[in-house]
Amino acid sequence: MNAWVRSGQDGPGRTNEAVIGEGTAPGFTRGTIDEIIAGRFACRAFSDAPVPRHIIEQILGVARFAPSGANIQPWHVHVLAGTARDEVSAALLRAHEEARDQHVSEYRYYASELPEPYLDRRQQFGRLFYGSLGIAQTDTEARSRQTARNYAFFGAPVGLIVTIDRRLEIGSWLDLGMFIQNVMLAAAGCGLQSCPQETFAKYHRILRSLLSIPAEQMVVCGISIGHANNAATRRLMPRAAVNEFASFRGFEN
Known part of the structure; x- marks a missing residue:
C-alpha cells in the first residue's frame, strides 16, 4: 500500500510535479513510506x-x-x-x-523439502550472502x-x-x-x-x-x-x- 502526502518537496531538488506520474493519485505524491519499505x-x-x-x-x-x-x-x-x-x-x-x-x-x-522456485531462491541466498563475506558454502566452521x-x-x-x-x-x-x-x-x-x-x-x-x-x-x-x-x-x-x-x-x- 502506498502512502500519499500533499504537495510539497519530495527530497532535495525534487518537487511534487517532478514525481507525479503513473501510480500516483491526482494532487498527491508518493510518501516516504515507499522509500522506507524499499530501503529497508x-x-x-x-x-x-x-x-x-x-x-x-x-x-x-x-x-x-x-x-x-x-x-x-x-x-x-x-x-x-x-x-x-x-x-x-x-x-x-x-x-x-x-x-x-x-x-x-x-x-x-x-518446509523439509522446498519446491521450486523457493529452493532455488534459498540456494541463491546462500551463494550471495556467504559469497559477500568471502565464506565458502562448504566451510562449516566459518558459517558457524x-x-x-x-x-x-x-x-x-x-x-x-x-x-x-x-x-x-x-x-x-x-x-x-x-x-x-x-x-x-x-x-x-x-x-x-x-x-x-x-x-x-x-x-x-x-x-x-x-x-x-x-x-x-x-x-x-x-x-x-x-x-x-x-x-x-x-x-x-x-x-x-x-x-x-x-x-x-x-x-x-
Whole structure:
C-alpha cells in the first residue's frame, strides 16, 4: 500500500510535479513510506551508538497498530539493552559454542523439502550472502562463526525477543508477521536499521529462563535494532518482479 502526502518537496531538488506520474493519485505524491519499505535491509553490522528507551517505545507505539484478527494483538516483546542484552548474548554464544546440537526451535521455519522456485531462491541466498563475506558454502566452521554473530545482536545496542501464545492458530502468526514488519519499518522511520532473526527461537529454553517467559509463550524470533555502521551491507538479495507473483484481471477497460 502506498502512502500519499500533499504537495510539497519530495527530497532535495525534487518537487511534487517532478514525481507525479503513473501510480500516483491526482494532487498527491508518493510518501516516504515507499522509500522506507524499499530501503529497508537486514542489517548485520551495527555501530555502538546508543538507542534510548524512548525511541524504542516510540517504535513499538507505532508498530502496535498492525492489524490483527478480532483485534487480539497476539504479540509480546522482551526489549533488551545494556547488561540485560549482554547477559542474554553471553548465554546464547556459550550454548552455540558448546551445545548447539542440543537445542532446536519449537516450530519449523522451512518446509523439509522446498519446491521450486523457493529452493532455488534459498540456494541463491546462500551463494550471495556467504559469497559477500568471502565464506565458502562448504566451510562449516566459518558459517558457524557467522551464525554466532546473531547472538551478539550483530553489535546492535538493542535486541528484541518476540513471542506468541502457543495456543493460537496460524492466523495469529500472520498478524504477528505484520507487527514485526511494522517494528522494522518504524525503526527505519527513526533512522535506524534492524535485522529479524529466527535463529533465536532455537535457544528458547535459555531465553525462557533468563527472561521469565511463561510456558504458554513460544519464542518466535529476535530483532536487532540500532544504527547501521559504515560497513553494513546493503540489500544483496534480488526480488522477484511484480509480474512473477501477481495476476491482474479486470483492468483492461
